[in-house]
Amino acid sequence: MSRQPLTPDEYHELVSKLTPPSRMLRGYWRAFWVGGLICCIGQALTLWAQQLNLGEVTAPMFTTSCLIFLGTTLTGIGVYDRIGKYAGAGSAIPVTGFANSVAAPAIEFQREGAVMGVGARLFTLAGPVLAYGIGASVIVGVVYWLVRGWVL
Amino acid sequence: MNTLWMFLKAFVVGGLICDIGQLLIMRTKLTNARILVLFVVSGVVLTAVGVYKPLADFAGAGATVPLTGFGYSLAMGAIEAVNRYGLIGAFVGGITRTAAGITAAVVFGLINALVFKPHAKP
Numbered sequence: 657m658s659r660q661p662l663t664p665d666e667y668h669e670l671v672s673k674l675t676p677p678s679r680m681l682r683g684y685w686r687a688f689w690v691g692g693l694i695c696c697i698g699q700a701l702t703l704w705a706q707q708l709n710l711g712e713v714t715a716p717m718f719t720t721s722c723l724i725f726l727g728t729t730l731t732g733i734g735v736y737d738r739i740g741k742y743a744g745a746g747s748a749i750p751v752t753g754f755a756n757s758v759a760a761p762a763i764e765f766q767r768e769g770a771v772m773g774v775g776a777r778l779f780t781l782a783g784p785v786l787a788y789g790i791g792a793s794v795i796v797g798v799v800y801w802l803v804r805g806w807v808l
Numbered sequence: 809m810n811t812l813w814m815f816l817k818a819f820v821v822g823g824l825i826c827d828i829g830q831l832l833i834m835r836t837k838l839t840n841a842r843i844l845v846l847f848v849v850s851g852v853v854l855t856a857v858g859v860y861k862p863l864a865d866f867a868g869a870g871a872t873v874p875l876t877g878f879g880y881s882l883a884m885g886a887i888e889a890v891n892r893y894g895l896i897g898a899f900v901g902g903i904t905r906t907a908a909g910i911t912a913a914v915v916f917g918l919i920n921a922l923v924f925k926p927h928a929k930p
Contacts, residue, residue, distance in 0.1 A: 668837060680834060687830035688823035691874070695822025696815050698869030703811075716872060716881070717908035723873065724912040732920035734927035745829030748840060749847060749874045750822070751909065757844065758913045762921035774921040778914060781841050785875075786910070788845045789882050790902050792852035797886030797898025799856070804890070 690746030698723055720751055727755025757781035821870030851879020881905045
C-alpha cells in the first residue's frame, strides 16, 4: 500500500478537517480576550494621559509609546513569546505585537554584530509594515489633495 | 459606569479585531508578516473611506491599539498635513503623526537587543 504524497493544499484541507471545532473556538477565545485586554491597558494609559493633561494629539503618542515599551521589554525578558504562543493573533495584532516583531529578531541575531545583526534585523518585520503603511498613506494624501482641489 | 462602558467597548472591539487576525492565521496560509502588512494597509484604506474614524471615536483604544490603528494614524496624519501644507503634506503627515511610535519601537528595540540575551523558543 503506497500513498500518494499530499500536496500542500490537500494537507491544509486535511488539517482543517481534522482539527476539532473546540480547538478552533479556543483559538478565537484566546485571541479575543488577550487582544481585548491589551486594548484595555491602552485605554487605561489613555485615561492616565488625559489626567496628565496631554493634548488630543500627544495622548495617543504617549499611549503607543508606553505599549511599545511594554512590548519590547516583555520580549526582552522572554515573556512575550509565551503570550504569543498562547494567544496567537491576540498578541500579534496589537501594537505590542509590532514592538515584539521589532525587538525579537534584533535580540535573536545579536551574534551577527551590532550593525548588520541588531541594526538591520530591527526592521525584519517593521520594514515591510512601514514601507507599505507609509506608501499607502502617501497615496491617500495625494488622492485627497487631488479630490480636494477638484471639488473646491 | 461611563468608564466601565468605555473599557468594555475597547475590550470587545479590540478583541474582535484580533479575532479577524486569528481567522486569517487559522483559515489561510498567510505568513505573520503578510497579516501585519495587511492590517496596517487596511487601516489606511478604511480611514481614507471614512469608516475607521467613527470606529476609533466609538471604541477608543479598542480601535487605535491594534495595528489597523497604526494605519489610521498614518492616514489621518497625511490628510491633516495636506490640509495644512498642500501636496507636500502627503509626504509629511504619516510619519509625523506616528513618529513617537516608530521611534519608541526602534529605540526600545535597540536597547533591548543590547541588554538581553537570546532566549530559547518556548
